[in-house]
Amino acid sequence: MYLAQHASGLLAAEEKNPNPLLPDAAEMIVGIFAFLVVLFFLGKVLIPRIQKALEERTDAIEGGIKRAEEAQAEAQRTLEQYQTQLAEARQEAARIREEAREQGAQIIAELRDQAQAEAQRLVDQAHTQIDADRQLAFTQLRTEIGELAIELAGRIVGESLEDEARRRGTVDRFLDELEDRARAGA
């Protein structure tokens, strides 16, 4: 009855003590209309948009974190690689130094051997030369001593004993005996 009265605009605003639990028809209509308008704009248009934006933001943040993690892992890998390479290079350098030292020592040793061999050779050569010279001097001396002795003896005897002495090999024999004696004495 209240509704009907109100709907027909009969209810005066001044009326005392109307039942506040009875809804007004015009207000119900406006209420549902206003709420449906809000529901349309928010529910159909605006909330889907913000939900999409929030979802995209979540994706962006998660993606950003993922990318940062990947970059960090990449940097870590590169660092490890560099460290490995550096260690390898150090090892290589140490190895090369060691090789060079060995080679140097080897070269020095070789040179020393060569020098020694050369010196030995020179000494040997000198010895040979000396022996040869001595032999030569000895031979000459022997011949000359023989001739001198024969000449001296000839002068003493007064005739030439040269041919005779040569014929008989006297001088040579004498000298051999001298040698033998010297050898025995030695």
Next chain:
Amino acid sequence: MSAPHLLAKDFNEEAPGLGLFQWKPLFHVGPFAVAKPIVLCLIVMIVIVAFFWAAFAKPKLVPRGVQNVGEVLYMFVRDEIARPFLGKDAEKWMRLIVPLFFFVWLGNLMSVIPIAQFPVNSRIAFPMVLALLVYATFWVVGVKHQGFFGLLKNATMPPDLPWPLYILVIPIEFASTFLLRPFTHAVRLFANMFAGHLLVALFATVGFHFLFEKLTPLGAPVGILGVILTIFMTAFELFVQAVQAYVFALLAAFYISAGLYADH
């Protein structure tokens, strides 16, 4: 003679009552009288749409200005109202619960806005249409997800009860779920706004009456008390308005979840 006695005697003729909620029609549209509550309701509609349009029309990945405010409000409703009841379905139902929460809250907030100064939801018609809409949604969703008889059974027969108890439980649960629900849903909001507005108006009238209309040495302290209580009650009303909007939206989420899921 005590002051309250004096007060009551003087006050009788002008104490704010139910007339406070009756507005003279501003104009008529056909058979319908358009009064202040209707105008306020339309203002609420415009303000909500305008605010959320400004906030969410072109949402940015990095929010600025109004979008920040909108997001804080949106996430409050999502995390405190929708998700606890609707879980993974919360995103979908946010499209109903967000408009509900803000429509109710702004309607309540009109109570403390200068010039407006009237809670839209203290007129039963507004909470009622919203409660009926939620009730209808509950039925549609419930029948769709549980079937008509499934819904009746799941709502009225809690499992694991000894059978004699069902004689008691079924009528109670049936009445509370299917008959009283839209009524309690609407009246809870209506009554809170109604009583709150009445109290604020009463204290404001006390202050006005004893400090301006009939300034007497005995009445002045009562008037000052009235002003202080008006301020205090207005602050309290701000709180109640938000709480009631929260409760209304929370119950809506709960009723929808009762339609969606059998195990309640």
